[in-house]
Amino acid sequence: MISNQSRTPHSVLPSLHSTLIYRPRSYVERLDLSKLFPVARPLEVELGSGDGSFLAAYAQAHPEHNFLGVERLLGRLRKLDRKGQRLGLSNLKVIRLEATYVVEYLLPRESVRALHIYFPDPWPKRRHQARRLINPRFAEAARIALELGGKIYLRTDNTEYFAQMTEVFTGNTGYREIQTLESLSTRLTDFERDFAAKGVPTRRAAYERCC
């Protein structure tokens, strides 16, 4: 008797490798980027990539760079995975982990050309603000992960969190403030589109690692 599987043409069998989700073999050693990407290229990382609509489109537009999306919610990570696969991207990988852990413990030192952090959870209640991603410890960990001259791009709708971001990065002498290129700032994220439709403006800042 012929089993169903043996009658299925190979071309329609799901590939065991058809995912862009990367599961590190070790969570205590820094990532070996040569295992993530088939070709070595400058690395850009998005923290809290949500449904991935920004990152998938941006990675498609920049085949000369590699991209890593970090997202803790599996449902959102899978959306980005599917988008990347549909676009046939070989320069995109996604990882399901806490962003702070990835930056502090997994990204190799001086390995990141650009960090994108768009609409991180604002935790508006005072008693929850310690949970915010951006704080002085994070800024220093990000500086160490960035190449010299590497850039960090920030966006938020929350005025008060924006003030905190600005204070944190201007208070770290390892950064200098820079402008965000229009070609980047005009690429809206999923949350940004919703905010824009409601008339909520985006607050934007960018910094470069200078030492």
Ligand SMILES: C[S@@+](CC[C@H](N)C(=O)[O-])C[C@H]1O[C@@H](n2cnc3c(N)ncnc32)[C@H](O)[C@@H]1O
């Ligand atoms: C407000 S949404 C913004 C999503 C996307 N950046 C955008 O602008 O459309 C924040 C995202 O960051 C993720 N997130 C929040 N804190 C995180 C953390 N510590 N590590 C990884 N992902 C996180 C959330 O699950 C959520 O998908």
